Amino acid sequence: MDYRKKFVLEPGTKVRLSKINTSFTGEHESHDKATQEIQRHVERMSQLQYLLYADRDKSLLVVLQALDAAGKDGVIRHLFSGMNPQGTSVFGFKQPSAEEAVHDFLWRAHLHTPGKGQVVIFNRSYYEDVLVVRVHKLVERSVWSKRYELINDFEKMLIANGTTILKFFLHISQNEQLSRFKQRLDDPSRHWKISETDYSERALWPEYMGAYEDAFASTSTQRAPWYVVPADHKWFRNLAVSRIIVDTMEEMGLRLPQARVDLAEIRRKYHRAERERGGRK
Ligand code: AMP
Ligand code: MG
Numbered sequence: 001m002d003y004r005k006k007f008v009l010e011p012g013t014k015v016r017l018s019k020i021n022t023s024f025t026g027e028h029e030s031h032d033k034a035t036q037e038i039q040r041h042v043e044r045m046s047q048l049q050y051l052l053y054a055d056r057d058k059s060l061l062v063v064l065q066a067l068d069a070a071g072k073d074g075v076i077r078h079l080f081s082g083m084n085p086q087g088t089s090v091f092g093f094k095q096p097s098a099e100e101a102v103h104d105f106l107w108r109a110h111l112h113t114p115g116k117g118q119v120v121i122f123n124r125s126y127y128e129d130v131l132v133v134r135v136h137k138l139v140e141r142s143v144w145s146k147r148y149e150l151i152n153d154f155e156k157m158l159i160a161n162g163t164t165i166l167k168f169f170l171h172i173s174q175n176e177q178l179s180r181f182k183q184r185l186d187d188p189s190r191h192w193k194i195s196e197t198d199y200s201e202r203a204l205w206p207e208y209m210g211a212y213e214d215a216f217a218s219t220s221t222q223r224a225p226w227y228v229v230p231a232d233h234k235w236f237r238n239l240a241v242s243r244i245i246v247d248t249m250e251e252m253g254l255r256l257p258q259a260r261v262d263l264a265e266i267r268r269k270y271h272r273a274e275r276e277r278g279g280r281k
Pocket of ligand 1: 129
């Protein structure tokens with residue numbers, strides 16, 4: 001199945017998130033089969049990242065957005081494990097620091113966008129500035145409402161500079177969120193994940209859905225589309241996200257670069273060094 005076609009939000013369309021089946025798993029997929037497939041995708045991602053890193057011409061930005069417990073951390077842990085740490089980094093968007101807060105909302109994002117040859121994953125992103133900021137009325141409507149356009153311009157500039165942008169919304173149901181909150185409570189090794197705000201944010205579910213729907217309608221563009229991935233089943237979420245990343249990277253035209261040196265000359269140097277070593281023996 002072409003998950004890009006299946007889960008992409010066409011530019012300008014208003015999606016109703018409550019109408020989307022968050023426990024979708026495809027017709028022929030099974031957990032067992034998916035595990036092998038995910039492994040293949042992870043391996044291919046690692047090969048493609050090697051080419052991206054070697055070529056140093058393009059870059060990839062993966063934006064992960066979701067409500068609490070939807071699996072942003074899980075996606076990062078499972079899918080990016082195969083990538084070379086030299087060319088990959090993750091940046092998590094928290095409440096802005098004092099320094100971040102005195103700048104424009106895109107400043108901290110721009111500081112962390114990928115340079116040529118790099119893959120960067122945003123765990124949350126500048127989209128929080130039209131989501132949590134809007135839901136909690138941290139700035140006035142006249143401020144956040146202008147941000148969609150600013151975001152589109154920002155992404156356009158990154159794309160013009162050779163960055164491919166992939167934006168995922170990991171979509172879980174309220175029921176699934178509650179059962180994950182329970183697992184966190186029941187499992188001491190997950191207690192650190194529990195946050196004071198988990199339940200107050202959950203109470204704002206409809207407001208968040210509205211804010212996400214508006215953000216998608218304004219910022220899902222042909223060149224930087226949003227994908228809404230059903231995420232109640234972790235294995236399916238990982239399968240769909242990894243497939244979409246691989247398919248996208250395959251189309252980036254990544255190639256090993258030509259040698260930057262005169263190989264004939266380097267071979268001559270090598271043979272000279274070999275002869276000299278022989279002479280010394
Ligand atoms: P977590 O992803 O669980 O580490 O939580 C990070 C928290 O920071 C979330 O509650 C976000 O909503 C919050 N956050 C991220 N960006 C912003 C922002 N621009 N303004 C206010 N809160 C933010
Ligand atoms: Mg959290």
